Amino acid sequence: MQHIVRFTSIALILLFAGALTLVSTSERMRTGPDDANRAQDEAAIRKVVADGVDAWNRSDAKTMLAHLAEDSDHINVAGKWGSGRDRIEKGMTDFFATHRPASLTRPIEKIRFITPEVAILVIRNKYANDQKAWEAISISVFHKMNGEWWNEAFQNTLVQSWEEAISQAERASSPMAQTEPEVLTPANSKTDLSGDVAAIRKMVADGVDAWNRRDPKGETARGSENHDHINVIGAWRQGKAESEKAMTAALTTTRNNISSSIAKIRFITPDVAIVIVRHQYTNDKEALKSISTSVLHKMNGEWWNEAFQNTYVRPSESSPLPTPREQRQ
Numbered sequence: 001m002q003h004i005v006r007f008t009s010i011a012l013i014l015l016f017a018g019a020l021t022l023v024s025t026s027e028r029m030r031t032g033p034d035d036a037n038r039a040q041d042e043a044a045i046r047k048v049v050a051d052g053v054d055a056w057n058r059s060d061a062k063t064m065l066a067h068l069a070e071d072s073d074h075i076n077v078a079g080k081w082g083s084g085r086d087r088i089e090k091g092m093t094d095f096f097a098t099h100r101p102a103s104l105t106r107p108i109e110k111i112r113f114i115t116p117e118v119a120i121l122v123i124r125n126k127y128a129n130d131q132k133a134w135e136a137i138s139i140s141v142f143h144k145m146n147g148e149w150w151n152e153a154f155q156n157t158l159v160q161s162w163e164e165a166i167s168q169a170e171r172a173s174s175p176m177a178q179t180e181p182e183v184l185t186p187a188n189s190k191t192d193l194s195g196d197v198a199a200i201r202k203m204v205a206d207g208v209d210a211w212n213r214r215d216p217k218g219e220t221a222r223g224s225e226n227h228d229h230i231n232v233i234g235a236w237r238q239g240k241a242e243s244e245k246a247m248t249a250a251l252t253t254t255r256n257n258i259s260s261s262i263a264k265i266r267f268i269t270p271d272v273a274i275v276i277v278r279h280q281y282t283n284d285k286e287a288l289k290s291i292s293t294s295v296l297h298k299m300n301g302e303w304w305n306e307a308f309q310n311t312y313v314r315p316s317e318s319s320p321l322p323t324p325r326e327q328r329q
Helices: 001-031 033-057 083-099 163-167 194-212 240-253
Strands: 069-074 081-083 103-105 106-117 118-128 135-145 146-159 183-185 223-230 237-240 256-269 272-282 289-298 304-311
Touching: 033 103, 033 106, 033 118, 033 237, 069 083, 069 135, 069 223, 069 256, 069 272, 069 289, 081 083, 106 223, 106 289, 118 223, 118 237, 135 223, 135 256, 135 289, 135 304, 146 304, 163 304, 194 256, 194 272, 194 289, 194 304, 223 240
Parallel strands: 069 146, 183 256, 223 304
Antiparallel strands: 069 081, 103 118, 106 118, 118 135, 135 146, 223 237, 256 272, 272 289, 289 304
């Protein structure tokens, strides 16, 4: 009898220990090494953003762009596109030399990791000077390389009304020129991406066709389930369902037809591409120019749009940037 009791006690102890092990394993599944790494990555990204804000407010272009990737793309609120770290840094240095920038705060709305090494950020950019305050919204693409996070792409769009945006947009004087896109592949990559380039070009062409047929389902067909979409007035839609709902409303009332020309397809990894596209919206009265950034992600052999942002191109005289320092002193 004592042997039975002793055996039962040992069995209960082992069973309890096993249960603890299962709980511990389950807890590790939720908060284990991957989650710990994710928290570290998120903290590192937040620090890059915070350091950039501090540098902007000190008019320090070099520090502000210290984590800019070598081939980074930058599109500002006036739809002006700079490509390459050196060119972007020169432009920002010149801006600080000739303007007194508004103060900036940048609350991060979302950090979404589409792969362990690539994150999409949605950020509110809040500006203020002694005369006014205004807001823009941006998408940035961060890429982890050699243990550090680098900004591969940035686009900014003013948050404003349709009337304001259209009044400030640049009018096109001629039909959009169709050009062959620049294609950049990851350094030292031996992967043949020609089929991927063709698939991406078809995605863009299908989207144009769907818009012009007023087909919201076709327009959003290649949006990922967690797709982020920011339009030309800074309205942000989250998720495929919300994007489709907004597109349905837009296509019900729009009189514009669209033509698009891909300017650049840049693969930051074989499965993630940043695509810059120029657009022209035409109706019976006028044609407006815009430029967009899409973040495309290859999953299960197909390309999906993870994020899209569009900004009207504005003539320099209507740019909402602060006026030159000498005009304000």
